[in-house]
Amino acid sequence: MMQHKDKIFSKQQFVTIKGKSFHYIWLRENCPSCRYAAPYQQLYDPNISDRPEKPQPLSVELNEETLTIDWDETPAHRSVFSVEWLLKNSYDPQLEVESDNYILWDRAKLELKSPQTYNAQTMNNDAWMEQLFSLGFVILENIPPEKLEPFLSSVGPIYN
Known part of the structure; x- marks a missing residue:
């Protein structure tokens, strides 16, 4: 004590x-x-x-x-x-985790090395999520229309 x-x-x-x-x-x-x-x-x-x-x-x-x-x-x-x-009930702000994994990009960097495109039918969740986390966006293709909304909801809230 x-x-x-x-x-x-x-x-x-x-x-x-x-x-x-x-x-x-x-x-x-x-x-x-x-x-x-x-x-x-x-x-x-x-x-x-x-x-x-x-x-x-x-x-x-x-x-x-x-x-x-x-x-x-x-x-x-x-x-x-x-x-x-x-x-x-603590009112202290949550500590933000600093990460060296973020990639600050501009058009020139993206033209030098294009982000990978992932096929929704065969994609590995870890790979595209890692790109989403580091770049802030990801390119996905072949998502069936009926699976689009459930998929987006699994990533985060949908805003119109």
């Missing part, structure tokens, strides 16, 4: 769990005991106007399953979060 107390938090405005940041203001606002379980709407709190604008913890305890925060406010309040719920 990892336990943090008072002075550690004087400069930080968040707690980090598995590389994800959770700001205290967000944690206090999303306290599970202050919300209805099903629609997850906030319960009426008659003391809400007495809460500090920037909530600060008195203590923070983190273990494998829960994050427990005792807040520096009157009346005393404790928030207990499931680590699983926090990670599922």
